[in-house]
Amino acid sequence: MSHQTGIQASEDLKDVFRRCTTSDDIRLVKVEIKDEQLVCVDTVPIRSDSWRDEYDPAVKPLLEKDRACYMFFRFDARDKWLFIAYTPDSATVRQKMLYSGTRSTVRTEFGGGFVDKDLIGTAIDEVTLSGYDENVRAAQAPLPFTDAEVEVMAIKQAENNPDISVDTRHKTHSGLSFPLDGDLQEAVGRFKEGSLNYLQMRINLAGEFIFLSDSGNYTAGELERVAPVNDAYYHMYRYDHVYNGEETSSVVFVYTMPGSGAPIKARMLYSSCKGTLIDELTGAYKIAFEKTLEVQDQAISEEFLMSEIHPPVVELKEKFSKPKAPGRRGPSKRPPRTNN
Structure with missing residues (x-):
């Protein structure tokens, strides 16, 4: 093991x-x-x-x-x-x-x-x-507002604001942003350099920061064992593989959440932080993700990665075209006979 x-x-x-x-x-x-x-x-x-x-x-x-x-x-x-x-x-x-x-x-x-x-x-x-x-x-603290709740509040505020006009601007809510702890920052740097191919991240709900819970170098076949899906996690993985006879490398970001059992607050925080975390990884660390995935009760296996990165091409079968039915023939019209 x-x-x-x-x-x-x-x-x-x-x-x-x-x-x-x-x-x-x-x-x-x-x-x-x-x-x-x-x-x-x-x-x-x-x-x-x-x-x-x-x-x-x-x-x-x-x-x-x-x-x-x-x-x-x-x-x-x-x-x-x-x-x-x-x-x-x-x-x-x-x-x-x-x-x-x-x-x-x-x-x-x-x-x-x-x-x-x-x-x-x-x-x-x-x-x-x-x-x-x-x-x-x-x-156990009250949950943060969801995007939908913020939008409803903004609409109600607008309806009750007599000074609103087409030039009025308001700040929108684009998600929560928690800092990365020092260990995770260092690990992301090593991932970028290529000395690590897998990072596993979690949110410290009390401290409101994102920390490194696991890292290493794994084959795609080992991921199903080391990447748990029974709780909320963020995963980064560099998948080196051969496709159509060519060696290729694909970097993926996966957000896993179980279908049941996870506290509502954890669901809300992980969902709210996902977008800003991806923005920081792509912006500050220049990591280009080929795919960003969100899965529920789905093992991160090699088969799963291949199906997401290289989805099978569905060939559309040509429909059989029935020949056009011949037109109805009416009574033949012959020229009238003339008496010579």
């Missing part, structure tokens, strides 16, 4: 992960990358029936100002865990790239079905209990 950075979980860590999901004695596991492996560096036992009472005493002492880490924190049920990805701004660039590129791997090794929530932070206060609560509040 290939991984985003080639980094895999050690056997000891796999054993700890199995204990987490089968026993009732572990509240928290801290994971770091050491010697090109994911290793368990600490565990905290369950001491009470309240996860909120244990959160800060378990999490805060294990956070270091300049060192990235992952944590899995158990809520009160065995199958409900919080995945914490902590990458401080002061960490080295190598740490940021490693931890960003391995985030999906460690989550998968633990068992994605056991992860109930994700918390991503670049500062200690963002991953404490108060930071977690703020993240939850932001996810």
Whole structure:
């Protein structure tokens, strides 16, 4: 099995992960990358029936100002865990790239079905209990206005404005624009240079920025495994392939959203940010997309890419033309006889 950075979980860590999901004695596991492996560096036992009472005493002492880490924190049920990805701004660039590129791997090794929530932070206060609560509040905040709602409001305002004329101008809403975090900016640059052929992006709903959730170099056959479609994601992929006997390269942008299960706020934000994100990638980074796709519950496979980039030509069969019916013949008109 290939991984985003080639980094895999050690056997000891796999054993700890199995204990987490089968026993009732572990509240928290801290994971770091050491010697090109994911290793368990600490565990905290369950001491009470309240996860909120244990959160800060378990999490805060294990956070270091300049060192990235992952944590899995158990809520009160065995199958409900919080995945914490902590990458401080002061960490080295190598740490940021490693931890960003391995985030999906460690989550998968633990068992994605056991992860109930994700918390991503670049500062200690963002991953404490108060930071977690703020993240939850932001996810439950009122939704932004849709384009349709903004248009209705503008129409009502125009109807109620006695001074409106043909020269009146108003600002239209063209979508939300969230900034790209530092890791993603660097990864987009590497994608542009050709050292990466796949980027996976997500929106931090609490921090309102777009971050890199995965990156790497994959064949089209591997995409179905590494590009999830069970949640909202943005994907960029450079598809190098042969078509009609010629080598060709096509860059595609894919927005995936499940048919059900995703929160309404996430649906609205991802939909609203898609256009401005594409504009930034094509404008600021000069990335030319051959196709921008939006799919729902559709795996990003090689067959899917080929059908979208090179849609099959439908040959129109020529309709059979019936011969024209002969005209009706009336009684023959003979010249009148003349008597000589």
